[in-house]
Amino acid sequence: MTQLLEQAFERVRALPVETQDEFARVLLRLAGDDGEGVYQLTPEEEADLIEAQAEMARGEFATAAEVEAVLSKYRA
Numbered sequence: 001m002t003q004l005l006e007q008a009f010e011r012v013r014a015l016p017v018e019t020q021d022e023f024a025r026v027l028l029r030l031a032g033d034d035g036e037g038v039y040q041l042t043p044e045e046e047a048d049l050i051e052a053q054a055e056m057a058r059g060e061f062a063t064a065a066e067v068e069a070v071l072s073k074y075r076a
Contacts (some may be wrong), residue, residue, distance in 0.1 A: 007066075012023045029039055041049065062070075 012020055015023070032039075
């Protein structure tokens with residue numbers, strides 16, 4: 001197990017049991033061990049991903065000011 005994964009598990013262990021179960025379900029789904037296979041993107045998610053990859057290929061990234069403007073909306 002990687003150090004990063006161990007750190008994540010330590011943080012999740014400190015959360016309420018119900019929240020731990022939610023994290024476990026997500027992890028199992030991503031790993032394909034939930035009986036449903038590996039996570040499948042919806043058509044909308046796939047379109048968003050394709051567009052994001054095209055934007056990255058064109059070098060279209062948010063400026064530091066744009067990122068700060070979004071983050072400032074969510075800071076306490």
